[in-house]
Amino acid sequence: xxxxxxxxxxxxxxxxxxxxxxxxxxxxxxxxxxxxxxxxxxxxxxxxxxxxxxxxxxxxxxxxxxxxxxxxxxxxxxxxxxxxxxxxxxxxxxxxxxxxxxxxxxxxxxxxxxxxxxxxxxxxxxxxxxxxxxxxxxxxxxxxxxxxxxxxxxxxxxxxxxxxxxxxxxxxxxxxxxxxxxxxxxxxxxxxxxxxxxxxxxxxxxxxxxxxxxxxxxxxxxxxxxxxxxxxxxxxxxxxxx
Numbered sequence: 255x256x257x258x259x260x261x262x263x264x265x266x267x268x269x270x271x272x273x274x275x276x277x278x279x280x281x282x283x284x285x286x287x288x289x290x291x292x293x294x295x296x297x298x299x300x301x302x303x304x305x306x307x308x309x310x311x312x313x314x315x316x317x318x319x320x321x322x323x324x325x326x327x328x329x330x331x332x333x334x335x336x337x338x339x340x341x342x343x344x345x346x347x348x349x350x351x352x353x354x355x356x357x358x359x360x361x362x363x364x365x366x367x368x369x370x371x372x373x374x375x376x377x378x379x380x381x382x383x384x385x386x387x388x389x390x391x392x393x394x395x396x397x398x399x400x401x402x403x404x405x406x407x408x409x410x411x412x413x414x415x416x417x418x419x420x421x422x423x424x425x426x427x428x429x430x431x432x433x434x435x436x437x438x439x440x441x442x443x444x445x446x447x448x449x450x451x452x453x454x455x456x457x458x459x460x461x462x463x464x465x466x467x468x469x470x471x472x473x474x475x476x477x478x479x480x481x482x483x484x485x486x487x488x489x490x491x492x493x494x495x496x
Contacts, residue, residue, distance in 0.1 A: 387475075387493035395485045398437040400425040403484070412490045413474055416450040417467060419488050421478070436484030443486070445478050461486065468495050 364374055394410040397403065399422045409420045422444050423437035437443065444458045447467055457465035461480040466473055473495035481487045 387491050389491065391489050391491040393487055393489045395481050395487045396420070397484050398423045398443060398486055400435065400437045400484075402433060403435045410488060412476075412488075413469060413472075413492070416469060417474060418448045419445065419476070419478075420448070421445045421486060439480035443478075445476075445486075447476070471495055 361374060361378075365371060392412065394412075396410045396419070397405075397407045399408050399420065402425050409418055411418045423439075424441040425433045426436050426438035427433055439461055442458055442460050443463070444456060445463055445465065446454055446456050447465060448454045449467065449469065455465070455467060457463040457476075457478070461478060463478050465476045465478070467476075468474075471494065473493045475491050475493065477489045479487045479489075
């Protein structure tokens with residue numbers, strides 16, 4: 255009896271220690287797994303933190319390069335604006351506009367027509383606002399040509415016959431709308447000045463119109479005004495030129 259009881263107690267103790275051992279081993283495995291997981295997670299976090307730090311460094315380098323490039327672009331834009339302003343100023347100084355352009359175009363036409371540059375320069379340097387005119391104007395009248403009139407008394411001459419003046423206009427209408435022979439002074443008139451040798455120039459517009467012609471060293475100034483019953487009056491004065 256005593257021997258059997260002893261063996262049963264021994265087996266019970268062995269089962270108890272075996273259970274404790276298994277529980278201890280299991281707990282150790284759990285703890286080991288936890289430690290391993292913790293260490294693995296810590297290592298992963300450290301790697302991610304290191305990667306993020308490296309990315310931050312790279313981003314800072316990229317931002318610095320972009321800021322430097324932007325500063326360079328700003329400087330380039332400022333230089334381009336300065337160049338544009340200088341070119342605009344040079345253009346405004348060198349390219350004529352308004353009245354200056356008209357004078358430039360006129361001078362270019364004269365040079366193309368064969369006028370010597372020295373002669374043109376002399377005329378420009380000799381030009382003055384003061385007039386040296388005869389102050390003895392001469393007035394003549396003639397009939398304006400229309401689609402219904404082309405005949406006698408349709409021209410006058412000045413400067414000893416070296417300048418002939420004619421004009422064409424639109425026919426006037428009566429109160430019934432019928433065309434008349436005389437011209438309509440309310441409509442534009444084309445006044446032609448023909449010089450000795452055949453050279454012509456025109457002054458067109460609603461009367462009065464004004465025109466000037468230079469012959470040798472004399473400038474002839476004309477004023478054309480509407481007259482009575484189809485006539486126009488031409489007043490001419492001569493002035494020293496230049």
